[in-house]
Amino acid sequence: MIQPQRALQQVLDWGRSLTGFADEHAMEAVRGGQYILQCIHPSLRDTSARTGRDPQDETLIVAFYRELALLFWLDDCNDLDLIAPEQLAAVEKALGQGEPCALPGFEGCAVLRASLAALAYDRRDYAQLLDDTRRYCAALRAGQARAAEAQRWSYAEYLHNGIDSIAYVNVFCCLSLLWGLDMVTLRARPAFREVLRLISAIGRLQNDLHGRNKDRSAGEAGNAAILLLQRYPAMPVIEFLNDELTGHTRMLHRVMAEERFPAPWGTLIEAMAAIRAQYYQTSTSRYRSDAVGAGQRAPA
């Protein structure tokens, strides 16, 4: 596989064309993306006989890392006001429609979209990626809007939005696009969509439980633990959310045991479910609760 340092450089080079892009976005993208690719590497090797897509293909790997970095950057654009509101609106429109950005300073958006369109094993994955991007952006925006509103979300509404804002579906779709994982066909199966919903909720709960100290110190409202504590001060919130995480995980394993999904989906979903133990704990900046730095919530 491509050396991480070499891949990182290519993500950084690309990121320079995005206003507000930081080294951290590239570093976390390579770190998270590498974790995922390593987990599914044996499966990808098997499917390559059918798809002709090499799991070691440098172009594919770098495109994946760049998309992850884009998701991190978009998250921080919303949370940390890295760019002006009108810039963010133009960026979201461009990314969701696969068009060049109307404002200067974001040439990397069109570069990445054009490259993914060209690399798509199944063109329908590309159309779906645009749709998933619109959902992701809408969820980030809704989270910000709610923080400014008097009316507060219920736990159900928060989690519903958090399923989109965790961007796991975007990650899966990008992998499918690059390595021909046929996600479009799978999405037609209710059980697969249930898996997407469950693994995303798991990711959201893990993220919020892990980031609660950091989110609190940053005055962050986009965290289930903080939201619940504000509404119900007497509630044992951490115990409740840990039980919710356990419950969602049990439900996920039940669906996965009942339904057989083609490789590498089983391994991929398991890798994402295990990401807290395998990935959050080793984060040097974005996910360490005692760290001082940029964004706290993140897509992958």
Added chain:
Amino acid sequence: MIQPQRALQQVLDWGRSLTGFADEHAMEAVRGGQYILQCIHPSLRDTSARTGRDPQDETLIVAFYRELALLFWLDDCNDLDLIAPEQLAAVEKALGQGEPCALPGFEGCAVLRASLAALAYDRRDYAQLLDDTRRYCAALRAGQARAAEAQRWSYAEYLHNGIDSIAYVNVFCCLSLLWGLDMVTLRARPAFREVLRLISAIGRLQNDLHGRNKDRSAGEAGNAAILLLQRYPAMPVIEFLNDELTGHTRMLHRVMAEERFPAPWGTLIEAMAAIRAQYYQTSTSRYRSDAVGAGQRAPA
């Protein structure tokens, strides 16, 4: 429309062929079914031009009431041990597969299934009704099994199961089967399935909030309020569940506003969302929290 007393008599006559069937099952079925049919009557009149199905057709109305009564009876078979476990297993198998019951005393099951198969405007609704029945029975069974287990459900798992055990989808499917509401086509739309999930969760939360005193006095474990209070004694459970109900209702209205569903679906979903105010409050036995009587949780 058929006089309620006359319809009730026909449900009672049919119910006599089901061991454990009580007058109350028929009475609540007619009361609930009448509420639903009255709400969607103008819409059904409009669609009758396309379907040729008269909203006043006595055969269709009685079949609908009988299916509702069946759902109430099944609920109590699980909760109140109205019949022996092996009888219940045989009944569930027969109803889920559209076959005669292998044990005597349940001839009404095959009668109703044969009549619904013959009346189906779209045969696919009948196949779906069998599937929905299997889900409903599995959810009732899972609720009972869990009550006996050491491992307790999380709120998420409880609500997930409660979405099936409230049986709203069965009610919709039966209406679609009888009056040609094309639910099979709608089920293919993710937004419609989201509506089904939300309205079912709303029904479950309304049911549990309304029945919490009765459920508690009956030592019932199948109630979200009691489940949460047992796990988290310091939690303001009623406030939390009311917020959850409000949140689910907001999400439902958002989807309904964004998506246009053909008549009578908008009216029907609204009628079900309003059922707490319009129906529970006037219940004389099943839903009055101060009442002494049979089952507490109910499908419609």
